[in-house]
Amino acid sequence: xxxxxxxxxxxxxxxxxxxxxxxxxxxxxxxxxxxxxxxxxxxxxxxxxxxxxxxxxxxxxxxxxxxxxxxxxxxxxxxxxxxxxxxxxxxxxxxxxxxxxxxxxxxxxxxxxxxxxxxxxxxxxxxxxxxxxxxxxxxxxxxx
Numbered sequence: 001x002x003x004x005x006x007x008x009x010x011x012x013x014x015x016x017x018x019x020x021x022x023x024x025x026x027x028x029x030x031x032x033x034x035x036x037x038x039x040x041x042x043x044x045x046x047x048x049x050x051x052x053x054x055x056x057x058x059x060x061x062x063x064x065x066x067x068x069x070x071x072x073x074x075x076x077x078x079x080x081x082x083x084x085x086x087x088x089x090x091x092x093x094x095x096x097x098x099x100x101x102x103x104x105x106x107x108x109x110x111x112x113x114x115x116x117x118x119x120x121x122x123x124x125x126x127x128x129x130x131x132x133x134x135x136x137x138x139x140x141x142x143x144x
Contacts, residue, residue: 004060004136005031009041009076010094011068015117019063019094022128033059038071042079045086058089061112061135066095066102074105081110090135 006023010016016034023032035041041062043049062080066073073093080086092113093106106114115131118124 005033005057006132006136007041007044007059007062008032008034009036009038009062009068009073010034010065011036012065015065018121018124019128022125023132025125025129037068038064038073038076038079041076042071045080045089046083058086061090061092061131063092063094063131064111066093066097066106074102074109077106077109077111092131092135094131 008016008019010019016036020032020034033044035044041064044051044054045058045062047054064073064076068076071079073095077091077093080089080091087110090112091110092115093102093111094115094117095102096117097103098116103114113131115127118127
């Protein structure tokens with residue numbers, strides 16, 4: 001069975017570490033790549049800059065924060081959906097924003113899921129476990 005990559009795009013170190021820990025605790029031994037903003041995410045996806053020599057293939061899912069410096073989640077999602085090679089890539093918005101405007105805009109741009117980060121640590125870990133289970137194990141995506 002192929003080991004699938006998860007691309008985590010998160011500028012908050014604490015949230016990223018919790019997400020990584022939750023995925024690892026729940027036996028997702030997948031290759032998890034953590035980048036800190038949308039610019040770095042696009043470089044990874046398009047094999048540019050420091051990622052120009054990375055292995056071919058796309059992640060099983062992009063877990064994308066909404067509020068980030070340089071290039072935020074909405075801008076990153078827009079860039080992904082506007083790129084012919086990336087447009088079918090599963091993207092999950094994982095954010096603390098409960099604003100209806102962010103939710104509507106994300107779905108309007110083609111996000112696959114919008115998950116509000118739970119404040120409770122146990123709930124957060126459970127939400128990440130469920131995300132990992134669905135997007136890495138259960139979901140079938142086209143080969144990009």
